[in-house]
Amino acid sequence: MKLELRLHGRGGQGIKTAGRVVGTAAFHEGYHVQDSPMYGPERRGAHVSSFVRISDEQIEGRGYIFHPDAVVVADTSLLETSPSPLQGLKKGGAIIINTPGGVGALNGYRVAAYDVSSSASRILGRRGAISAGVGALACKALGVAGLESVLEAVKDEMHELGLRDEVVEANIRLAEEIYRNAPSVEIESTTQREEITTAKIVEIPYLEPSSSTSMILNLGNSRIKRTGAWRSSTPVIDYGRCTRCMICFIYCPDACISLDEDLTPRIDYDNCKGCLICFTECPVKAVKAEGGEVA
Amino acid sequence: MSEQTSFKTLRDTPISEYLTPGSPLCGGCGGEIIVKLALKALGPKTILVSVPGCLALFELYPYTSLKTPMLFAPFPAGPAAAQGIVDGIEALVSKGRVSNPGVKVLLLTGDGAAYDIGLQATSAAIHRGLDFYYLCYDNEAYGNTGFQFSGSTPLAASTSTTPAGSGLRKKDLFEIWRAHNPPYVATVAASRPVDLLRKFEKAQRFRGPKLFIALGVCPTGWGSDPALTVRLDKLAVETGIFPLKEAVYGRVRHTYIPRSRKPVEEYLRHQRRFEHLFKPVRRDDLIRQIQEDVDRYWENVRE
Numbered sequence: 001m002k003l004e005l006r007l008h009g010r011g012g013q014g015i016k017t018a019g020r021v022v023g024t025a026a027f028h029e030g031y032h033v034q035d036s037p038m039y040g041p042e043r044r045g046a047h048v049s050s051f052v053r054i055s056d057e058q059i060e061g062r063g064y065i066f067h068p069d070a071v072v073v074a075d076t077s078l079l080e081t082s083p084s085p086l087q088g089l090k091k092g093g094a095i096i097i098n099t100p101g102g103v104g105a106l107n108g109y110r111v112a113a114y115d116v117s118s119s120a121s122r123i124l125g126r127r128g129a130i131s132a133g134v135g136a137l138a139c140k141a142l143g144v145a146g147l148e149s150v151l152e153a154v155k156d157e158m159h160e161l162g163l164r165d166e167v168v169e170a171n172i173r174l175a176e177e178i179y180r181n182a183p184s185v186e187i188e189s190t191t192q193r194e195e196i197t198t199a200k201i202v203e204i205p206y207l208e209p210s211s212s213t214s215m216i217l218n219l220g221n222s223r224i225k226r227t228g229a230w231r232s233s234t235p236v237i238d239y240g241r242c243t244r245c246m247i248c249f250i251y252c253p254d255a256c257i258s259l260d261e262d263l264t265p266r267i268d269y270d271n272c273k274g275c276l277i278c279f280t281e282c283p284v285k286a287v288k289a290e291g292g293e294v295a
Numbered sequence: 296m297s298e299q300t301s302f303k304t305l306r307d308t309p310i311s312e313y314l315t316p317g318s319p320l321c322g323g324c325g326g327e328i329i330v331k332l333a334l335k336a337l338g339p340k341t342i343l344v345s346v347p348g349c350l351a352l353f354e355l356y357p358y359t360s361l362k363t364p365m366l367f368a369p370f371p372a373g374p375a376a377a378q379g380i381v382d383g384i385e386a387l388v389s390k391g392r393v394s395n396p397g398v399k400v401l402l403l404t405g406d407g408a409a410y411d412i413g414l415q416a417t418s419a420a421i422h423r424g425l426d427f428y429y430l431c432y433d434n435e436a437y438g439n440t441g442f443q444f445s446g447s448t449p450l451a452a453s454t455s456t457t458p459a460g461s462g463l464r465k466k467d468l469f470e471i472w473r474a475h476n477p478p479y480v481a482t483v484a485a486s487r488p489v490d491l492l493r494k495f496e497k498a499q500r501f502r503g504p505k506l507f508i509a510l511g512v513c514p515t516g517w518g519s520d521p522a523l524t525v526r527l528d529k530l531a532v533e534t535g536i537f538p539l540k541e542a543v544y545g546r547v548r549h550t551y552i553p554r555s556r557k558p559v560e561e562y563l564r565h566q567r568r569f570e571h572l573f574k575p576v577r578r579d580d581l582i583r584q585i586q587e588d589v590d591r592y593w594e595n596v597r598e
Contacts, residue, residue, distance in 0.1 A: 011321075043319060043320065043321045043515070044321050044322060044514070044515050044521075045321070045322055046319065162458050164575070214356040214357070216354055216356060216357055216358070216359045218357075218359065219359060219361065219362045219363070219364070220314075220315035220359065220360065220361060220362040221315070221357075221358055221359060222315050222316065222317035222318055222319075222358040222359060222360040223315045223316050223317045224317065224358075225317040225319075225358055226317065227316070227317050227318070227319075230322060231322075245305070246305055246306060246308060247305065249308075250305065250308050250332070250488050251328060251485070251525050252328075253320070253322075253323060253324045253325070253327035253328045253331065253524070254314070254316045254317070254318060254320075254322075254327065254360075255312045255314040255315060255316055255331055256316045258312065259310055268316050270316075271316030271317045272316070273321075273322030273323075274322060275322035275323030275324075275514075275521035275522060275524070276323075276521065276522035277323055277521070277522055277524055277525055279522060280522045280523060280525065280526060281525050281526075
């Protein structure tokens with residue numbers, strides 16, 4: 001067997017650790033294994049990925065996986081982002097996805113779907129860090145490791161994170177529940193060429209250092225990045241109560257709240273990351289938080 | 296205070312914005328609020344210099360969240376790069392290519408560069424009397440690389456390299472800088488924007504190094520709720536852990552003295568990096584030690 005797996009999620013979900021759980025579990029099964037996270041700005045809420053190679057022979061490949069046999073998507077909203085988590089996924093490959101709804105097929109790929117977040121919410125009391133669940137789901141769906149190896153891997157990796165014993169125990173229960181109930185998925189072929197999906201990563205050709213030093217000849221263009229996709233809850237201003245005191249405008253870290261001439265605040269929902277400082281700081285409680293949990 | 300200022304209340308906060316939405320920084324970043332406010336006081340003719348650190352990500356090719364230019368320099372070389380810009384502008388002026396540019400150079404570093412890696416170059420720049428602004432946003436660890444211990448990590452704080460809590464106290468960078476006798480050193484906090492704006496306004500009167508330390512509340516590294524960033528900042532000030540002060544040519548004045556200091560516990564309790572002080576067993580010894588450090592500091596402060 002030769003399997004290249006790429007995991008996608010949002011910073012804070014534990015995608016790096018999920019990759020480690022899969023790697024360690026497959027290692028316990030006797031495979032050659034390699035796992036690594038993408039090094040980069042792993043910010044809470046941002047698109048984060050990690051990679052696992054599993055093989056019954058020695059692994060020669062190194063580095064990022066551009067043409068995986070399977071992808072794991074821990075947050076469905078990532079499917080709408082660019083570059084897409086499905087980019088480079090081989091034809092006949094599989095998608096393993098954390099979603100409450102059943103999914104038959106996606107872009108012609110086979111899908112194994114399971115609602116990891118709800119199980120985590122019930123067992124861990126939170127929907128955020130779901131590395132054990134995602135790891136167990138991937139192991140079950142792809143059949144790379146048995147239950148015992150998975151639970152051992154979860155235990156190892158959770159201890160390595162320095163979690164308290166009761167949290168480790170809860171994660172093991174989560175992994176077990178998911179492993180017992182999640183579906184499997186067959187990968188058809190690992191040799192066919194990749195199918196090109198939506199967006200392409202921009203390839204930058206080689207240039208002399210003098211002209212290739214990255215220079216941004218623009219000011220304030222980050223607006224088009226639309227970090228609004230990071231948001232799990234949304235602040236909404238009740239203009240009837242708002243006293244135009246400017247406090248939300250002053251404290252919004254991302255300058256996502258601007259003021260009209262009469263000091264009425266407006267939120268840039270394309271980019272608001274949903275930190276909810278405006279919700280906490282509004283002195284007259286004119287900012288409501290909608291959707292998602294609020295601490 | 297009878298000092299002249301155009302910032303009397305929150306309402307005087309300039310409406311102009313020099314940051315744009317869409318930065319790759321974490322939601323609820325305290326350092327970002329500081330820079331946003333500092334730029335409001337310094338104005339559009341500001342050139343930023345940054346070194347590796349979270350806030351260098353204001354520019355992440357091919358995007359920038361700044362409406363002012365920024366130069367990215369190696370980790371220990373921020374003050375040297377700032378010197379280059381200051382000298383370059385001076386050269387343009389002396390050649391008659393520009394007149395009265397009125398440009399301010401603002402060096403932006405985290406605590407890693409300010410307390411450790413760039414300390415030597417900073418010392419030299421202050422020594423040379425470089426006419427620049429230095430803003431250290433202090434999130435008390437190397438936040439951008441996974442929250443490792445830095446010279447600024449406070450006692451008992453858990454970082455990825457001191458998982459059981461740091462055994463060392465934070466360096467006193469304010470005093471290190473002040474010992475060089477620069478014209479202006481100040482601490483600023485996001486939760487007191489008027490104080491922050493006034494200090495950046497006041498600094499503009501001086502020629503030479505103008506240095507600022509800001510508490511950069513870090514939800515990701517500290518393990519705090521992003522929505523509580525400003526609350527935590529406020530608690531740091533009200534517990535006396537982060538004193539607001541300034542020093543003009545070495546003379547220290549506290550710009551805010553919390554009348555009845557809250558117990559440090561109220562600040563520590565909201566952060567996962569101090570969780571081990573409360574469970575599984577309460578570490579009264581360490582909490583008391585942190586409280587005593589704060590009390591001892593304020594004993595020596597006169598109104």
